Amino acid sequence: MRAGGSSIMSEQPVVSIEQISQFEGQDITVKGWIRNRRSSGKLSFLTVRDGTGDLQAIVSKGEVGDDQFSLCSQLTQESSVILTGKPRRDVRAPGGFELDVSTLAVIHIAEPFPIQPKDHGVGFLMEYRHLWLRSRRQHAILRVRHEIIRTCRNFFDDRGFTLIDTPIFTPNACEGTTTLFQTQYFDQVAYLAQSGQLYGEAAAAAFGKIYCFGPTFRAEKSKTRRHLMEFWMVEPEMAFADLPDAMQLAEDLVSTVIQRVVETRRSELEILERDIPKLEAMVKPFPRITYEEALRRLQQKGAAIQFGDDFGADDETSLAQEFDRPVIVHRYPADAKAFYMAKDPERPDLALCMDMLASEGYGEIIGGGERIHDLNKLLAQIKAHDLPEEAFKWYVDLRRYGTVPHAGFGMGIERVVAWICGLDHVRETIPFPRMLYTLYP
RNA sequence: UCCUCGGUAGCUCAGAUGGUAGAGCGUUCGGCUGUUGACCGAAUGGUCGCAGGUUCGAGUCCUGCCCGGGGAGCCA
Numbered sequence: 001m002r003a004g005g006s007s008i009m010s011e012q013p014v015v016s017i018e019q020i021s022q023f024e025g026q027d028i029t030v031k032g033w034i035r036n037r038r039s040s041g042k043l044s045f046l047t048v049r050d051g052t053g054d055l056q057a058i059v060s061k062g063e064v065g066d067d068q069f070s071l072c073s074q075l076t077q078e079s080s081v082i083l084t085g086k087p088r089r090d091v092r093a094p095g096g097f098e099l100d101v102s103t104l105a106v107i108h109i110a111e112p113f114p115i116q117p118k119d120h121g122v123g124f125l126m127e128y129r130h131l132w133l134r135s136r137r138q139h140a141i142l143r144v145r146h147e148i149i150r151t152c153r154n155f156f157d158d159r160g161f162t163l164i165d166t167p168i169f170t171p172n173a174c175e176g177t178t179t180l181f182q183t184q185y186f187d188q189v190a191y192l193a194q195s196g197q198l199y200g201e202a203a204a205a206a207f208g209k210i211y212c213f214g215p216t217f218r219a220e221k222s223k224t225r226r227h228l229m230e231f232w233m234v235e236p237e238m239a240f241a242d243l244p245d246a247m248q249l250a251e252d253l254v255s256t257v258i259q260r261v262v263e264t265r266r267s268e269l270e271i272l273e274r275d276i277p278k279l280e281a282m283v284k285p286f287p288r289i290t291y292e293e294a295l296r297r298l299q300q301k302g303a304a305i306q307f308g309d310d311f312g313a314d315d316e317t318s319l320a321q322e323f324d325r326p327v328i329v330h331r332y333p334a335d336a337k338a339f340y341m342a343k344d345p346e347r348p349d350l351a352l353c354m355d356m357l358a359s360e361g362y363g364e365i366i367g368g369g370e371r372i373h374d375l376n377k378l379l380a381q382i383k384a385h386d387l388p389e390e391a392f393k394w395y396v397d398l399r400r401y402g403t404v405p406h407a408g409f410g411m412g413i414e415r416v417v418a419w420i421c422g423l424d425h426v427r428e429t430i431p432f433p434r435m436l437y438t439l440y441p
Numbered sequence: 442u443c444c445u446c447g448g449u450a451g452c453u454c455a456g457a458u459g460g461u462a463g464a465g466c467g468u469u470c471g472g473c474u475g476u477u478g479a480c481c482g483a484a485u486g487g488u489c490g491c492a493g494g495u496u497c498g499a500g501u502c503c504u505g506c507c508c509g510g511g512g513a514g515c516c517a
Contacts, residue, residue, distance in 0.1 A: 040480085041473040060474075076468095092475065112451080112468060117478045119453060123509050179515090195517095220515055221442065233517065313513075355517090364517060412517030426517095437508090 012084055017053035020087050020097050027086060030055060030099060033134070034079045034110075036117055037072075044072050046101075047094075048083065054136070057083055057099040068104050077116075078134070080107040129432060130441045140268035141428050144261055145417045149213075151260040152234045152411075155253055156211045161236060164203040164210045166196030168217075171391060179219040181229075192217035195410060198340075198395050200237035201371060204406050205398055211236040223436045224313075225425040226363050228414055230434035237408030243342075243352040243370045246407040247288060247328050250356055250366050253411065254326055255284040261420055274422040282325040282359065291332045291350070294319055308333050317361040326365070330354035339385040340378070342370040342405075354409070362419035368409020375399040 015028040032050030039045070042061035047054055061069040075081065085101040092098075114128050115135065125132045132138055156163070169183070169190045180191040196212035203210040213234045220227065236249060262269070262279050269276055289297075298305055298315055305315060310332075320327060334343050334351040341351040353369030372378045378399055382392055389396075417429035427433040432441065 036478075038476045038479050039473085040476060043474040043476080045476045045479085047477085056477085058475085062474085090475095092477080094477070114451070114467095116452065116467060118466060119478095121453075121510080123448095124452070126509095216517085218516075222513095222515065224512070224514095224516095227516075231517065310515085367517060410517065415517055 015087075017048070017050045017055045017095075019052075020055060020095075020099075023087050024089060024097070025086055027084060027102070030057070030083045030085075032081065032083075034075050034077060034081060036077060037075050039073060042069070044069070046072070046075065046081075046083075048081065048099075049134070051139075053095065055095060055097065055099055056093045057085065057101050059101045059104060064101060064104060071106055072104055074109055075106070076110045077113040078110040078131075080110070081105065082107065126427070126433075126438060127440070133431060136271055138428065140265075140271040141417065141421050141423065142431060143268050144265050144272075144421050145413070145429060147261050147265050148257055148417055148420065149232075149413065151257045152253065152413075153213065155256050156209075156234075156236060159209070161209045161211045162203075162207045164200065164207065164212050165214065166193065166199035166203075166212045168193050168215070179221075181217045181219045194218050195233065196235050197237065197408065197410065200235055200408060201395070201406060202398055204237040204239045204408070205402065205404070208240075209236070209238045221436055226313075226415060226418075228426055228430065228433055228435060231426075231430070232413040233410045234413065235408060235410040237406060239404050239406045241370075241407040242405055243330065243354065243407060246368050246370065246409050247330065247354050250328065250354070250368070250409055250411070251284050251286050254356065254366070254416075255282065255286070257416065258282050258420065269421070272421050272423075274420075278324075278360075279420065286326050286328055286356070287323050288328040288330060291329055294329050297322065308335060310336050313363065316357050316363050320357045320359050320361060320363075323359060326356050326358050328354050328356050330369075339381040339387060340371050342372045352407075358415065358419040360419065360422075362415060364412075365415045365419065366409050366411045368407070370405065370407040373399060373403045373405050375403065 012027045012029045013023070015023050015030060017030065017032070030048060030050060032048040035047040035049050035054060037044060037046050044059040046057040046059060048057050059069065059072045064072070082105040083099060083101050084103045085099045087097050087099050089096065090098045113131070115125070115131055133142070169185055170193050171190060180194060183190050183192060194216050196214060196216070200210055200212050211234060214232065215230055216233050217230050219229065238245060238249070258279055262276060266276065269279070292307070294311070295305065295307060298311070298319060301318060303315055303318070305311070311319065319329070330353065331344055331347070331350040332353055334341065334349055337351040337353055341353050344350040344352055351369065353367070355364050356366035357363060358365045372381060375396070378396060382389055382396070414426040414429040418426045421429070423429065427435060
């Protein structure tokens, strides 16, 4: 055993806290940060985190000597340390195990940490987002986010979809009217992508089944619990596919994601106090209703809404509350929808589109449908929406060379994370949220 | 952009009717061999968001502005 503890090298195995139970009684090294310290004279209790979990470490004056013990008494919240010692099973410890420390090496004594283990206001925490990420709760959320993203990728990869990255700088508006972030692109104007869909359609004609996964940007001045200016979206697109195919894929994706997170991130969901049985019950098939059926249900409840109106936030919530799992609403009035949406041949006033509304009032998590594949219909729509034909020339070309029915959708990752974690705001679902007027840190 | 609530110590907040500012936590020092957001004692801490106005006197009343929370519209 070394004395002094000044070296950061160690002969013992370096063990992550989540693996600690496998090393009971062995000499090991743990590298991490101090979450909290409680001291009682000749005994000090350190809560150490290492990114995989928390561990209570016991430093005893009799065990480590006066020098090491006084070093220990200087440790502030978030000081970085390397500890060696033996893990011991103990019911008094929060994780079931604690570490009897034999040597302590201090890498850095942290300055007083702004975030204390107590309640803080949201504004303050957002200002210190770079430090807030260290909290148990933020850590749990971002691990669930990771699991959701991983599951989406595996889901599409396993089904023969090819990942196609779409550009972030774009020359024109995908959906025409929505607000775009404008930026300088040498001597031209460019916009940040608000969707990869149009490029996804080109890729689907090349590869059959594709998906893109990346950040998207919308300069809508929205200030709600469901909006970010920069958010991540996964967007599959399939050639030779129609609206029912898109609805089926969406249902398979969302149910797979839920089941996978419940399976692999249960302890994180527990930290977040999520109602896990409620999540587990969300198995397919999901209910599917038409826009008109949804309209009838809302009108029966007394909502002042008529055909042609889009659903407001309250409408979506009240509709979703009728079901114990996500609900798919399809065939909205075509007038309110984007130019590329195919129309129902039997009801030309309806678009072959669908939204998936998450349960428990989390709102729309998926939007998509079947695209127009007929050249003349698309040209007519571009004209009707008063869009610049020149900018869409390449997109129109897709209807000139072997056009086929195709469909797809976009799923907003942050809303899915907020819903699965049971959060009341999407700002906690992404490491560094970009919000209206909030660009720092 | 609109509606609404707020801005007092590093943090979370309290400061009736206008009379010159408080607590807890943190930090520093001391005490404690089983603590769980430990506890006990002491010390430390403020242009009361900014600028005007009313008043003998404004954290408190009035006007304007800035910043933040919640909500709406729009959307994923």
